[in-house]
Amino acid sequence: xxxxxxxxxxxxxxxxxxxxxxxxxxxxxxxxxxxxxxxxxxxxxxxxxxxxxxxxxxxxxxxxxxxxxxxxxxxxxxxxxxxxxxxxxxxxxxxxxxxxxxxxxxxxxxxxxxxxxxxxxxxxxxxxxxxxxxxxxxxxxxxxxxxxxxxxxxxxxxxxxxxxxxxxxxxxxxxxxxxxxxxxxxxxxxxxxxxxxxxxxxxxxxxxxxxxxxxxxxxxxxxxxxxxxxxxxxxxxxxxxxxxxxxxxxxxxxxxxxxxxxxxxxxxxxxxxxxxxxxxxxxxxxxxxxxxxxxxxxxxxxxxxxxxxxxxxxxxxxxxxxxxxxxxxxxxxxxxxxxxxxxxxxxxxxxxxxxxxxxxxxxxxxxxxxxxxxxxxxxxxxxxxxxxxxxxxxxxxxxxxxxxxx
Numbered sequence: 001x002x003x004x005x006x007x008x009x010x011x012x013x014x015x016x017x018x019x020x021x022x023x024x025x026x027x028x029x030x031x032x033x034x035x036x037x038x039x040x041x042x043x044x045x046x047x048x049x050x051x052x053x054x055x056x057x058x059x060x061x062x063x064x065x066x067x068x069x070x071x072x073x074x075x076x077x078x079x080x081x082x083x084x085x086x087x088x089x090x091x092x093x094x095x096x097x098x099x100x101x102x103x104x105x106x107x108x109x110x111x112x113x114x115x116x117x118x119x120x121x122x123x124x125x126x127x128x129x130x131x132x133x134x135x136x137x138x139x140x141x142x143x144x145x146x147x148x149x150x151x152x153x154x155x156x157x158x159x160x161x162x163x164x165x166x167x168x169x170x171x172x173x174x175x176x177x178x179x180x181x182x183x184x185x186x187x188x189x190x191x192x193x194x195x196x197x198x199x200x201x202x203x204x205x206x207x208x209x210x211x212x213x214x215x216x217x218x219x220x221x222x223x224x225x226x227x228x229x230x231x232x233x234x235x236x237x238x239x240x241x242x243x244x245x246x247x248x249x250x251x252x253x254x255x256x257x258x259x260x261x262x263x264x265x266x267x268x269x270x271x272x273x274x275x276x277x278x279x280x281x282x283x284x285x286x287x288x289x290x291x292x293x294x295x296x297x298x299x300x301x302x303x304x305x306x307x308x309x310x311x312x313x314x315x316x317x318x319x320x321x322x323x324x325x326x327x328x329x330x331x332x333x334x335x336x337x338x339x340x341x342x343x344x345x346x347x348x349x350x351x352x353x354x355x356x357x358x359x360x361x362x363x364x365x366x367x368x369x370x371x372x373x374x375x376x377x378x379x380x381x382x383x384x385x386x387x388x389x390x391x392x393x394x395x396x397x398x399x400x401x402x403x404x405x406x
Contacts (some may be wrong), residue, residue, distance in 0.1 A: 016199075017198030017199050020194040024195075025192060026261070026387075027388040027389055028189065030384065031381040034053070035052075035054055036054050038051060039169060053173055053380070054171060055172060056091030057170050058163065060147075065163070073361075075293075077150070079350065082143050085142040088142045089139050092281075092285070099329060103130075103289060104123065106298050107293050107322060112310055115301045129296055130296065132215075138286065141167055142281075156273075158270070158276070175329060178261050186226075189228065190229070197220065199375055201214070211397045214400065215397055217393055218393020219232055221389045223382055225385060226385035232249065233250045235249050236252075237252050237367065239253075249367075251366075258358075258366075258370075259358035262369065266350070271348075272385070273342065273343070273345045274334065279336060283330050289326070292320075292327050294315070
């Protein structure tokens with residue numbers, strides 16, 4: 001114990017490489033975590049707190065993904081040419097006939113008692129019209145899907161629906177997966193560069209034991225390690241020789257692997273049969289059925305002598321129920337569509353199409369896939385490294401101040 005006390009300053013000096021290696025690692029890891037987490041704002045809005053950079057800019061980042069895909073990689077309409085429209089329409093017609101009578105009974109609950117009997121007397125006609133309307137809508141949608149997809153499908157809306165809001169975590173997962181090895185390198189590089197700076201600090205301390213150099217060195221280590229890590233991930237875009245070794249930006253070196261991971265995740269979680277059918281068919285058919293039933297009931301009420309006020313009260317009373325009913329029916333269509341969704345996935349072959357084109361993207365376009373996640377806020381990550389480095393450096397300064405005085 002006495003020996004430790006006597007040589008405390010020497011121990012502090014010898015630990016400088018470890019300390020600065022720790023600074024480099026800590027600042028890089030914390031900066032990475034703050035890129036992605038928390039998913040929701042933590043603190044006192046609007047300014048006193050933090051939300052991960054990717055979740056905070058989810059909409060803008062998702063739109064960048066849309067632009068990259070639609071401008072450089074795919075033409076969405078080409079996928080729909082491969083969808084078997086006739087099979088798609090025919091597969092849902094039995095579901096309409098099976099579910100519409102029950103849906104009618106649920107909407108009837110909002111009809112005033114004095115008019116309910118008159119409406120129920122024409123129940124068969126209402127069901128028949130609802131089936132005809134929904135089948136016509138179904139045929140129209142499937143026709144447009146293969147002939148002119150833009151009339152019924154918005155690629156941008158579908159991506160935003162599936163990568164923002166309650167599903168922002170998928171966008172975070174996407175960026176973390178395609179940049180997994182680069183992010184590991186950022187953490188490890190903090191140790192490497194920080195240790196080198198620590199060795200330099202040992203020499204500086206022997207020559208000039210100024211306490212103020214410790215927090216300054218902490219700032220430099222935190223700043224430079226974050227900056228160097230980002231540079232080494234993306235530069236150079238193509239392999240170059242530096243004296244006795246060759247080097248290429250880590251992300252660019254992995255273009256084949258990243259293309260495979262990105263195309264797999266995008267095909268599984270975004271541009272797949274389930275999401276496409278939800279976007280163009282499930283919700284539309286659900287609304288069509290419910291609104292047709294509502295309109296027919298209102299007409300039957302009018303024929304039975306109901307005034308406009310009674311019809312208006314029915315419409316208002318059934319609003320919430322109709323929305324829930326349409327959502328329930330959309331879910332039921334989805335649950336009964338596993339076979340059709342798999343058929344669409346096989347027909348479109350999204351993963352292979354995106355992969356085949358992404359692996360050959362020019363370096364600047366390929367780089368934007370990952371760098372877009374934090375390019376606008378790189379300065380925050382670098383300054384954060386400097387601030388955290390300064391705090392650790394201050395801690396070391398107080399340690400040396402106490403034991404040097406001893």
